[in-house]
Amino acid sequence: MTFSQVSKRFSDVQALQQVSFSIPENTIFGLLGPNGAGKTTLIRIITKIFAADQGEIFFDGADIKTQQYANIGYMPEEKGLYKKMQVGEHLVYLGRLKGLSKADAKAKTIYWLEKLGAGDWWNKKLEDLSKGMQQKAQFIATVLHDPKLIILDEPFSGLDPVNAELIKNEIYQLHQQGTTIIFSTHRMEQVEEICKTIALINKGQLILNGAVSEIKQQFKENKYVISFDKLPVLENSDLFIVDRVEDNTITLKLNATTAPNTILQYFIATGAQITAYYELLPSLNDIFITLVNKANHA
Amino acid sequence: MRKTLLIIQREYITRVRKKSFIIFTLLGPLFFLLISVLPILISSANKSEQHITVKDDSGLISALPDTAGLYFNFKYNDMPLDQLLPLYSTLDNGYDALLYIPKMEPDAPYGIEIYSNEQMSLTTKIYLESIIEDQLEAINLKNEELDKNMLLKLRPKVSIDDKVTSGENQVEGDAAIASAFGFGMGFIIYIVLLIYGTMVMRGVMEEKSSRIIEVIISSVKPFQLMMGKIMGIGLVGLTQFFTWAFLITLLNIFVGIAFGAQLSELQQAGSTGDGNMQAVADTMANLNNLPLGYYLTMFIFYFLGGYFIYASLFAAIGSLAGDEDGDVQMFAFPVTMLILISIFIMTAVVQQPHTPLAFWASIIPFSSPIVMPALIPFGVPAWQIALSISLLFGGFIFTTFLAGRIYRTAILMYGKKIKIKEVIKWMLYK
Numbered sequence: 001m002t003f004s005q006v007s008k009r010f011s012d013v014q015a016l017q018q019v020s021f022s023i024p025e026n027t028i029f030g031l032l033g034p035n036g037a038g039k040t041t042l043i044r045i046i047t048k049i050f051a052a053d054q055g056e057i058f059f060d061g062a063d064i065k066t067q068q069y070a071n072i073g074y075m076p077e078e079k080g081l082y083k084k085m086q087v088g089e090h091l092v093y094l095g096r097l098k099g100l101s102k103a104d105a106k107a108k109t110i111y112w113l114e115k116l117g118a119g120d121w122w123n124k125k126l127e128d129l130s131k132g133m134q135q136k137a138q139f140i141a142t143v144l145h146d147p148k149l150i151i152l153d154e155p156f157s158g159l160d161p162v163n164a165e166l167i168k169n170e171i172y173q174l175h176q177q178g179t180t181i182i183f184s185t186h187r188m189e190q191v192e193e194i195c196k197t198i199a200l201i202n203k204g205q206l207i208l209n210g211a212v213s214e215i216k217q218q219f220k221e222n223k224y225v226i227s228f229d230k231l232p233v234l235e236n237s238d239l240f241i242v243d244r245v246e247d248n249t250i251t252l253k254l255n256a257t258t259a260p261n262t263i264l265q266y267f268i269a270t271g272a273q274i275t276a277y278y279e280l281l282p283s284l285n286d287i288f289i290t291l292v293n294k295a296n297h298a
Numbered sequence: 299m300r301k302t303l304l305i306i307q308r309e310y311i312t313r314v315r316k317k318s319f320i321i322f323t324l325l326g327p328l329f330f331l332l333i334s335v336l337p338i339l340i341s342s343a344n345k346s347e348q349h350i351t352v353k354d355d356s357g358l359i360s361a362l363p364d365t366a367g368l369y370f371n372f373k374y375n376d377m378p379l380d381q382l383l384p385l386y387s388t389l390d391n392g393y394d395a396l397l398y399i400p401k402m403e404p405d406a407p408y409g410i411e412i413y414s415n416e417q418m419s420l421t422t423k424i425y426l427e428s429i430i431e432d433q434l435e436a437i438n439l440k441n442e443e444l445d446k447n448m449l450l451k452l453r454p455k456v457s458i459d460d461k462v463t464s465g466e467n468q469v470e471g472d473a474a475i476a477s478a479f480g481f482g483m484g485f486i487i488y489i490v491l492l493i494y495g496t497m498v499m500r501g502v503m504e505e506k507s508s509r510i511i512e513v514i515i516s517s518v519k520p521f522q523l524m525m526g527k528i529m530g531i532g533l534v535g536l537t538q539f540f541t542w543a544f545l546i547t548l549l550n551i552f553v554g555i556a557f558g559a560q561l562s563e564l565q566q567a568g569s570t571g572d573g574n575m576q577a578v579a580d581t582m583a584n585l586n587n588l589p590l591g592y593y594l595t596m597f598i599f600y601f602l603g604g605y606f607i608y609a610s611l612f613a614a615i616g617s618l619a620g621d622e623d624g625d626v627q628m629f630a631f632p633v634t635m636l637i638l639i640s641i642f643i644m645t646a647v648v649q650q651p652h653t654p655l656a657f658w659a660s661i662i663p664f665s666s667p668i669v670m671p672a673l674i675p676f677g678v679p680a681w682q683i684a685l686s687i688s689l690l691f692g693g694f695i696f697t698t699f700l701a702g703r704i705y706r707t708a709i710l711m712y713g714k715k716i717k718i719k720e721v722i723k724w725m726l727y728k
Contacts, residue, residue: 011723048516049516072516074512074513074516076512076516078509079509080510080511082504082508082510084312085312094514097301097304097305097514097517097518138513
């Protein structure tokens with residue numbers, strides 16, 4: 001999926017400004033950005049809710065404008081269903097709106113309800129379900145018609161850890177079956193856990209795009225963590241700067257010319273017993289905050 | 299198209315199977331019957347017995363007929379008035395009133411008085427006057443050696459039959475029936491526009507506030523959803539209307555069987571020449587002569603046209619709803635005003651059906667759905683109906699087009715208060 005020079009303007013706000021990036025096929029892609037960055041606008045263009053002013057989006061070799069609604073499954077951030085309807089008929093209705101036949105929609109609804117441990121929900125009214133249960137139903141509505149592209153906006157908000165795990169496993173399974181998944185959230189630990197590639201948008205502009213592992217390498221600050229059974233006496237050294245000390249663990253920022261092994265040798269020489277030593281990669285959360293702050297101050 | 303049908307189906311089924319809909323549809327006609335009968339029941343239940351003692355010094359009135367609520371007594375006729383006056387309310391079980399008829403000539407009945415502790419009701423007073431008049435009339439006729447039938451012959455009852463000659467064919471007209479019928483049709487459409495227009499508005503608001511809208515419009519175009527909703531609810535309205543029409547026909551047949559004897563008596567009375575009865579019988583005959591099929595066709599036409607125009611406006615208003623209810627009221631007010639103005643015009647034109655106001659209101663699409671059905675029983679030329687219907691159709695296309703533009707933008711706007719200036723902008727630009 002490729003985005004080239006996508007722009008969208010609402011009367012007084014430039015929601016997206018020449019955004020270009022691509023999403024590898026069959027990946028779990030994280031679309032990140034602070035509130036009001038333009039994520040939802042971008043998602044609404046992908047889901048054909050409205051069109052871009054400029055630029056093109058290609059998915060599966062065709063312009064998004066000519067794509068069938070059936071190819072896309074969308075779970076918006078603000079979740080909602082017809083509260084007065086029963087779960088079964090509601091899901092069948094949404095499936096048929098996506099182009100499934102009545103029998104197909106019915107069979108798939110039964111399959112998914114069973115799969116998510118909700119086999120006896122068919123005749124229950126949605127308003128009688130808890131928020132988490134409604135969200136499960138919403139997830140089924142998103143994947144019911146076997147879309148090639150699934151867009152999930154904050155899919156875990158409101159779910160308890162057990163159900164969040166359940167949905168997460170379903171997402172992995174769909175991914176293995178070859179579905180492209182766009183995942184939008186503010187929760188960086190979820191992104192680190194689930195996504196392989198990300199894009200970061202701020203104020204309508206793309207500020208970061210790439211594989212999570214590469215991004216982490218790119219933003220690493222040459223920091224290492226070393227733990228001891230008993231903290232050695234720390235003397236000033238031109239090899240490193242002490243970043244922080246906590247219990248028996250020290251975080252060091254290595255000087256540019258210092259090799260990691262030199263540090264090990266240095267501390268072995270102090271006679272202290274080393275229990276752990278590893279490179280500290282920045283969390284996506286840190287990268288996110290740094291970049292957004294930098295962009296906002298620029 | 300398949301998707302629009304699916305939406306229509308959902309909107310229709312989820313409403314028609316609601317208990318409140320089923321109950322209101324089945325009991326509606328009975329409810330209306332009750333409403334029309336209730337005032338009579340209440341007023342008859344309100345009537346109490348009144349006992350009146352009569353003191354007649356003229357010797358002209360020897361007896362007065364008792365009726366359901368009034369009982370007359372001449373027991374104390376011989377007691378002088380000044381003795382009777384302080385006593386009448388305590389004599390026997392206590393009389394409610396004392397009717398005093400002084401010495402008088404039957405052709406100059408002056409000085410009749412009624413004494414009571416509580417103010418006499420106007421209807422009782424008028425009734426008393428009329429029965430005394432009847433008795434005096436009988437005496438006077440006798441004195442002048444006249445016959446009552448002779449008197450009636452001298453003043454025959456006149457009733458004018460109206461024949462309307464506009465258009466190609468002459469229509470048998472009856473102004474009273476025309477205005478009643480027209481008013482009824484206009485009024486039903488007025489109710490329909492308000493009830494079902496509001497239903498469309500609420501439906502749109504529900505979709506917006508429950509946030510399901512985003513899921514739906516990632517499957518269908520906003521315009522399809524809007525039209526599907528409008529059509530689905532329109533079908534609900536038609537279902538209700540036809541069920542009512544059917545039930546009322548059944549009710550009529552039932553009433554016909556139960557009270558058939560009285561009706562034929564009424565018709566016989568008409569043929570024997572009693573003036574009032576003749577008028578009633580004529581009215582009934584005229585009702586049967588009305589081109590009901592034609593009226594019904596026109597009614598459904600304007601029902602649908604008016605519904606589509608107003609429902610699309612209400613859909614647009616529903617899409618403008620914010621999280622506070624006040625915003626909707628503000629936007630809905632002008633549309634509701636249009637409907638109210640139409641009903642005011644309609645009430646005026648059924649009394650004066652051939653004025654410029656009637657003409658313009660019957661062709662302008664915002665008022666024609668209410669005004670034209672009310673005018674049709676008075677005879678409207680074919681060209682005027684054709685003009686009105688084409689404008690109605692044009693108005694429907696125009697309002698749905700504008701409403702669609704507002705709807706597709708506004709339905710996704712949350713949080714921020716929408717200004718009228720913005721709405722106008724959405725209507726004008728792509």
